[in-house]
Amino acid sequence: MKKEVNSKVFLAAVIFIVLITLVVHWLFLLPLTLGFISTTLFVSMVIIALSVLARLILRKKKFVIIIPIIILVFLGYCLISSGIFRSKDYKNLIGTIKEETFSKDISPIDITQLPVVDKSYAEKLAEKKLGEAGAIGSQVTPGEPVKQIVKDKLCWIVPLLHSGFFSWSSNREGTPGYIVVSATNADDVTFVKELNGKPIHLKYQPNAFLGDDLLRHTYYQGNEFVGLTDYSFEIDDNGTPYWVVTRYKNTIGFSGEKVLGTAIVNAQTGEVKNYAIDNTPSWVDRIQPEDIVRKQLNLYGEYIKGFQWFTKNNKLKTTEGGEIIYDKGNCYYYNGLTSVGKDSATIGFTLTNTKTHQTTLYKTSGATEEASIKSAEGKVQNMGYKATSPILINIENVPTYFTTLKDKDGIVRMYGMISVQDYNIVGVGETTKQTLSDYTKALTGKGNLSSLNSSGKINHEQATVLRIGQEITDKTTFYHIITKEKPDVIFVVSADASSELALTQAGDKVQLDYIDADGIVINATGFDNLEFSQRKSDTQEKIEKENKPSTEKK
Template identity: 45%
Template sequence: GKPLFLKYQREAYFGSNLHRYLYFNGYNTVGLADFSFEIDDDGVPYWVVTKYAKKVGFSGNDATGVVVVNAQNGAIKEYTIKNTPLWIDRIQPISFIIDQLNDWGEYVKGYWNFSNENKLQITEDLTLVYGKNNKSYWYTGITSVGKDESAVGFVLVDTRTKETTFYKQSGATEFAAQSSAQGKVQEKGFQASLPIPYNINNIPTYVMTLKDNGGLVKMYAMVSIADYTIVGTGNTMREALTAYKTAFNSSGNKINSSEKSARKVVESVVVRIQNDVKNGNSFYYFTVKDYPNIFVGSSQISNQLPITAVGDMVKISFDLDSEEIIDVSTFENISIKK
């Protein structure tokens, strides 16, 4: 692409300083916050600045719209929240959402609540995540006041409209999950990123990266929200997922096999089978006749896997996906029972 000259910036001098430029263009008495840099669908760079008003006396900052400044020619446009262009992701400043979530948890039973009954608080700073249709959200966990290791759920806040959804899910906080993941590879000294919750085989799970001292991603980790002692790590996301399913099964739980909507059951003959040891765990890779994918499972899935041989008739179930290597959910060697 062609080079871009960005005249208006936050740290520029004199009239090119973004704050000063807005001040002298009619915004000297307007509340402005969260100067974020975004690019529109045509690749044109803009500064998106939240316009806000105080809704509770001299406090209670609340976003009312945005001021958009072309970073090249200084053209200014102003929008309400409702008519803001779709290419703008962030309208709601993170500091506003933190304050409002904390106020919501603090005054859940009103102002006079000296016993802290049912009080809630956020577990960590907010993280920007993306959901369906590339919509962006502020994410954070919610915990009861005084219960540092236990979460009661998490919230997703639409970064444009401030529409908020509270998901009730008791379990470990992000901090507890981070500590558990770091403890799994403590000899390496890696630091865990802020976890994001995912639904993996109907199991609420924290997913995070593990980074070295230089900030480079070295491994991946998955931790059960319900029980943060169930951890899976790997050098790739695939390895972490396989290790996580193994850890989940070995803990006495079983990967949910009741979900039928995206599950396939196959009965076929084993064509090839080989075991592989990764991070101290044995995994069995095998292929079956008339099916192109490679399957993988551990003895935690079935104690029949280690004694399965080429030519055995097996019955397996797995979740449908586009991966070349598929984790089996259940495994049964039919030949052994004959």
């Protein structure tokens, strides 16, 4: 009789544990595979709990032996999956790393397309736009901005999310749209509330609950056996809002993440389509999560020479900075590489295609992002401006950090350009054109060319002016010159380069000084109108002095 009672008690306990298991699964959405540590630990705990109950209720001692077996198997699996035995596999997670020349791969940037609005500034602009919408602002909150190219326009897409449970319960149809912030023009901010004449409602989102919760909804649409991460809000070229979710699996024990593809969720209808990497729609900018790429690069640096005991020799790591950059319609993660230990210099940097995962290494010693930030802030230390995390651009075939300089209220006041290879070469200005002019002067002047790994050649070209015009940007005058000898190139010169610019007209013989570079727009750092003989330019005098034969007696 007692045995029968114990059996019933044990059955009731089993049913209770099964119910707890179902609740935990619904709450935490654990992947249904033992390749994830969270799932393995939970299953192990359930088995251990059942073993303990069997021992206590059914008085069966043999079940207790399961507990040490599970612990030993778990620890053994972790050990054989560690870098001690799998260092080569960890190193190869990033794939084959190509080595290329920076100027060959990354095209010189159009100065008008510089991303002057960073993520935190985009948040501020979105909040301001939402505040102008009246009562809506009290019910919703801006989500995380996602950088994206939409119809060749670089912008930040900011979803509007529920501000809490009560906001969700009173607006079950969803939040009213999203905000588009231009990454190149802080004045271009749009609140998109309608699409094709119909109001937008973001029903499925991270701040929703129950079946409207984005993670839960995505999980139960054929993604129970994979890992889900990097929920980013993107729109297609028609403006339709989606959530792009990365699907992945672990390939080395409980780690070694490998991206399988994407799950694309229509934020309004909830329709979910799962894609492999190769057939993910072209408007999607990010398939490879940034944190996975950075982790793989650090594993590559950790095991570059295999597993090493108690030494940091030859090991590499990514620098603290890291941004998303765009070039020729492609999106890349930028990561600097530096030696392990305290170091303010990089040995090079990598660009990883956010879709294909292809990683390219550009070997060039230079400053870390942190060092470049301090260098830019040092230029304006009297104003107290703080530099944002820099992005990588190509200026005259020179790898260059570009940063915005903000005041204490987070408003962009100036811009900075810093040479990756020599952080002492800095240019700042109140406009991007002023900054570029100041930076190119720093590149070409005072003996700094020796530090550059680009062509490094300064041209002192004499030419005939075909056309000349001026442009005033934020109280600074820039002259645009087309010469007879190079009619397909526009030379841009700041007015402070020479007072003769204002007197120059078509037909004048002039001399232009600029760094040798390809492109239809070239920023000249020196100018001399040869029609005037009142004063020779400093550059001309320097050239004549260098070319003058020495008459000094030995």
